[in-house]
Amino acid sequence: MFTGLIQATGKLKPFEQDRFMVLIAETAHSIILSDLAIGDSVAVDGVCLTVEEILLDGFIATASPETLSRTTLEKRLESAESVNVETSLRVGSKIGGHFVTGHVDGVGSLLESFSTETSWEMIFTAPSTLTEEWEKFIARYIVSKGSIAVNGISLTVADCDQYGNWFKVSVIPHTYQETNLSSLKTGDWVNLEGDILGKYVEKLIRSPSHSEDVSLGFLAEHGYL
Incomplete structure (x- = not known):
């Protein structure tokens, strides 16, 4: 972890x-x-x-x-x-990012990168499809203000489309300079891992034994959507 x-x-x-x-x-x-x-x-x-x-x-x-x-x-x-x-994370260590398992869900690519007064704005693609094999792709785990790991870096999704086909992150100068984000060029490939919490929620929703108890309506009612 x-x-x-x-x-x-x-x-x-x-x-x-x-x-x-x-x-x-x-x-x-x-x-x-x-x-x-x-x-x-x-x-x-x-x-x-x-x-x-x-x-x-x-x-x-x-x-x-x-x-x-x-x-x-x-x-x-x-x-x-x-x-x-x-x-790896040690017991008692500070957790400043989010839980990252090191199990990559898919490979995306850099669409655009530009600097602002306070950060670097970076837009990436994410593997997705609307076919019956959709469950194999990471896009469904990408939500605005959610967490994502890009090349192992914990980042917050600033914006994305409704399917998660693309997402934008704001990267502070320290993270940009101290990681390989600074060397990425348009079209370069990156490893992506979705937030493990989203995977557990999805598992509960799809599980036959919990389908009546946990639904999208239930999650929305309790502030998860």
Whole structure:
């Protein structure tokens, strides 16, 4: 479990077969590596990975073909672009973002990015479809003022369309500068993870045993919609 508050950036470097090195920026070695242990979970661009070996300047992890095909990690390996890194949440730690599992729901892309006097406004697409396979996509979890993780970064949805096909976030200068959001160009792909709370609500609504007790009307009546 993570919070979506990025601690460092790094680079991916192929190692052997489906294993690769996550090399941490030198300025953040003490933050990430000081108490890192084999078996720990680390979010890399929002993807939960397990530490298999510890290096002087990073660690080695494995990503399955499924993970590579459903996230941007393979692209990051090929391009040597920076990745966001966050170690797992510890009991008693502050939770400044929102609960992020590290299980990416889908890959979106940057539509537009522009600066304002106080922040960076960024608009992203989100995987969605109106076919019967709609349940496989993340758009249904995107709501205005809700939480979303973009490349592992906890952000608040400032605006979106009714289907969640696109959404806008306002990024403060610190987050923009200290993560790989600052290096994104129009059309670049990003990992997206919806708020886990929305997934539990959806599960309750769709469950036959709760369909009479929990409905959209019930949620609206109690201030959830």
